[in-house]
Amino acid sequence: MTAIVSVRDLVKTYDTGFRALKSVSLDIREGEILALLGPNGAGKTTLISTICGIVRPTSGQVTVGGHDIASDWRAARAMIGLVPQEIALEPFEKVFRSVSYARGLYGKPPDPAHVERVLRQLSLWDKKDSAIQPLSGGMKRRVLIAKALAHEPRVLFLDEPTAGVDVELRKDMWAVVEDLRAQGVTIILTTHYIEEAEAIADRVGIIAGGEILLVEDKASLMARMGRKELKVDLAQPIAAVPEALAGRGLTLGTGGLSLVYSYDATQERTGIVTLLTEMRAAGLPIADIATRQSSLEDIFVDLVRAGR
Numbered sequence: 624m625t626a627i628v629s630v631r632d633l634v635k636t637y638d639t640g641f642r643a644l645k646s647v648s649l650d651i652r653e654g655e656i657l658a659l660l661g662p663n664g665a666g667k668t669t670l671i672s673t674i675c676g677i678v679r680p681t682s683g684q685v686t687v688g689g690h691d692i693a694s695d696w697r698a699a700r701a702m703i704g705l706v707p708q709e710i711a712l713e714p715f716e717k718v719f720r721s722v723s724y725a726r727g728l729y730g731k732p733p734d735p736a737h738v739e740r741v742l743r744q745l746s747l748w749d750k751k752d753s754a755i756q757p758l759s760g761g762m763k764r765r766v767l768i769a770k771a772l773a774h775e776p777r778v779l780f781l782d783e784p785t786a787g788v789d790v791e792l793r794k795d796m797w798a799v800v801e802d803l804r805a806q807g808v809t810i811i812l813t814t815h816y817i818e819e820a821e822a823i824a825d826r827v828g829i830i831a832g833g834e835i836l837l838v839e840d841k842a843s844l845m846a847r848m849g850r851k852e853l854k855v856d857l858a859q860p861i862a863a864v865p866e867a868l869a870g871r872g873l874t875l876g877t878g879g880l881s882l883v884y885s886y887d888a889t890q891e892r893t894g895i896v897t898l899l900t901e902m903r904a905a906g907l908p909i910a911d912i913a914t915r916q917s918s919l920e921d922i923f924v925d926l927v928r929a930g931r
């Protein structure tokens with residue numbers, strides 16, 4: 624797959640002297656959904672704003688579809704749609720007009736058929752003549768997406784598309800994103816919600832302190848770093864891990880009522896059977912057992928901690 628956006632050694636130092644991006648390099652593949660995950664202040668918005676030409680980089684290079692965002696900005700910008708974090712819309716403007724106007728801002732000739740397609744795709748067609756103000760929060764977000772798609776961009780940036788949105792609406796947004804990808808739009812979204820990346824991303828980029836810690840296929844990241852945990856519930860509490868099981872890396876759960884064993888599920892020999900046998904031999908009153916796959920969240924927390 625070819626890179627549609629290429630970021631090389633990007634540095635951004637704000638006027639305050641704060642270095643928000645420290646030599647970031649990143650290739651975004653055509654047609655993918657890339658989720659940029661990172662804690663508050665990691666530099667996510669700075670990165671996408673720089674790619675979109677809103678923030679001027681201190682140094683480094685960005686190309687979009689081969690067009691340099693500095694020397695060939697008009698062509699680069701035409702390929703990009705940006706859905707900002709904040710809902711900033713003209714309250715009295717009508718939906719259709721607002722989206723058509725957004726198209727005009729890119730110097731594209733009016734194309735009511737395209738605007739109709741976009742509004743239909745976002746389930747906004749029956750709201751086309753409505754003013755924006757009375758629309759629900761979810762509908763307003765859809766209008767923002769429609770505006771960003773008005774000029775037929777090939778790359779869509781969504782900055783925190785579901786911040787402060789309820790669960791139902793979040794799933795709704797995910798469906799919209801999947802739909803857009805199915806039409807060949809490359810999508811980059813920033814998010815705090817790890818479950819969001821887990822649900823829809825093809826690749827995950829983790830950014831912290833202005834640096835990209837990793838970019839990897841979600842599935843391989845989870846397989847590579849994912850660990851499993853075996854939790855053994857005990858019928859009676861114990862004060863400490865029995866001597867016979869020392870060196871097994873067990874942790875005692877709260878109240879001494881469980882033992883937790885962490886293992887690499889990709890290994891042929893996980894050690895579970897031996898462990899359970901040893902537990903019985905040690906006379907532990909096993910009440911129940913359960914396993915848990917570590918989530919992207921566990922991986923993320925570990926990585927960000929290690930990166931500090």
Ligand SMILES: Nc1ncnc2c1ncn2[C@@H]1O[C@H](COP(=O)(O)OP(=O)(O)OP(=O)(O)O)[C@@H](O)[C@H]1O
Binds near residue numbers: 637638639664667
């Ligand atoms: N215009 C600015 N002037 C000075 N510092 C800024 C400016 N904009 C952002 N910063 C700082 O740069 C850092 C990165 O900010 P940025 O908004 O890119 O992070 P983020 O990862 O998007 O965070 P959040 O998840 O909170 O939106 C923060 O420490 C922020 O305070």
